[in-house]
Amino acid sequence: METIDRNRALLSxxxxxxxxxxxxxxxxxxxxxxxxxxxxxxxxxxxxxSSAWDSGLVSQFAPHCLHFAQRGMVAITVEYRISxxxxxxxxxxxxxxxxAVRWARRHAGELGIDPGRIVGAGGSAGAHAILTAAMLxxxxxxxxxxxxxxxxxxxxxxLFDPVVDLGDARTTGKFGPGRFPSLPxxxxxxxxxxxxxxxxxxxxxxxxxxxxLPFEATRTFARRMGRWFRRNDCxxxxxxxxxxxxxxxxxxxxxxxxxxxxxxxxxxxxxFLEPSAPSDQECRL
Numbered sequence: 001m002e003t004i005d006r007n008r009a010l011l012s013x014x015x016x017x018x019x020x021x022x023x024x025x026x027x028x029x030x031x032x033x034x035x036x037x038x039x040x041x042x043x044x045x046x047x048x049x050s051s052a053w054d055s056g057l058v059s060q061f062a063p064h065c066l067h068f069a070q071r072g073m074v075a076i077t078v079e080y081r082i083s084x085x086x087x088x089x090x091x092x093x094x095x096x097x098x099x100a101v102r103w104a105r106r107h108a109g110e111l112g113i114d115p116g117r118i119v120g121a122g123g124s125a126g127a128h129a130i131l132t133a134a135m136l137x138x139x140x141x142x143x144x145x146x147x148x149x150x151x152x153x154x155x156x157x158x159l160f161d162p163v164v165d166l167g168d169a170r171t172t173g174k175f176g177p178g179r180f181p182s183l184p185x186x187x188x189x190x191x192x193x194x195x196x197x198x199x200x201x202x203x204x205x206x207x208x209x210x211x212x213l214p215f216e217a218t219r220t221f222a223r224r225m226g227r228w229f230r231r232n233d234c235x236x237x238x239x240x241x242x243x244x245x246x247x248x249x250x251x252x253x254x255x256x257x258x259x260x261x262x263x264x265x266x267x268x269x270x271x272f273l274e275p276s277a278p279s280d281q282e283c284r285l
Contacts, residue, residue, distance in 0.1 A: 090179055
């Protein structure tokens with residue numbers, strides 16, 4: 001009961017929209033809008049909660065949404081299908097992330113969004129879902145109901161402890177290739193194997209002591225993304241000694257503030273945010 005109440009409380013400042021119906025389930029996007037009237041379409045950021053494709057709370061990134069709404073973005077936390085609620089796996093989560101970005105672009109006028117300034121963000125399997133929306137071109141990952149005239153590729157990415165390597169058959173556990181229908185399917189959906197040029201700018205933040213998703217895999221991914229013949233803007237910030245999910249507000253407010261500051265700086269540099277007042281930055285450093 002406490003979890004349900006906390007979930008509702010965190011989402012109380014958001015408006016719920018149904019962005020998709022799949023497998024008899026309605027999937028919601030919870031929208032946090034900036035205060036005051038809009039004079040122009042605003043940038044947006046879509047968050048996909050951490051999971052191992054089996055469980056998680058859509059309210060996880062509500063504190064992040066509140067921050068970015070105050071900074072002038074339309075901030076959205078997205079529900080996607082997971083096994084504990086929907087009996088699904090990674091492929092369905094990937095399809096839902098693609099659908100959510102397309103929904104935001106299709107309803108940009110209603111939401112007050114600039115469809116050319118949409119950021120995708122997420123943790124672990126949620127990070128994988130939105131990362132593959134940016135990287136994988138194959139229509140086989142799309143839902144049949146998705147509008148064909150809208151791109152599912154976000155204009156920038158912010159990823160926490162992302163799942164990037166699914167190609168090793170020896171890897172077991174929550175994030176192993178065994179979660180996919182087959183090893184070839186897992187390798188096909190492995191970001192580490194699908195690096196190409198002209199991908200959106202990315203900020204990756206990962207704890208070096210993460211025992212569930214090794215930091216080294218993310219470092220290898222970032223290096224591969226930035227090689228001279230790829231020339232992608234992919235930045236990795238290691239957080240020394242931090243474990244999995246270190247960035248959450250309810251884990252340690254210090255690391256929550258540190259990662260939020262880095263994300264804010266990245267989005268400011270890329271033109272999604274206006275520079276904040278010096279006093280605001282100082283209190284987050």
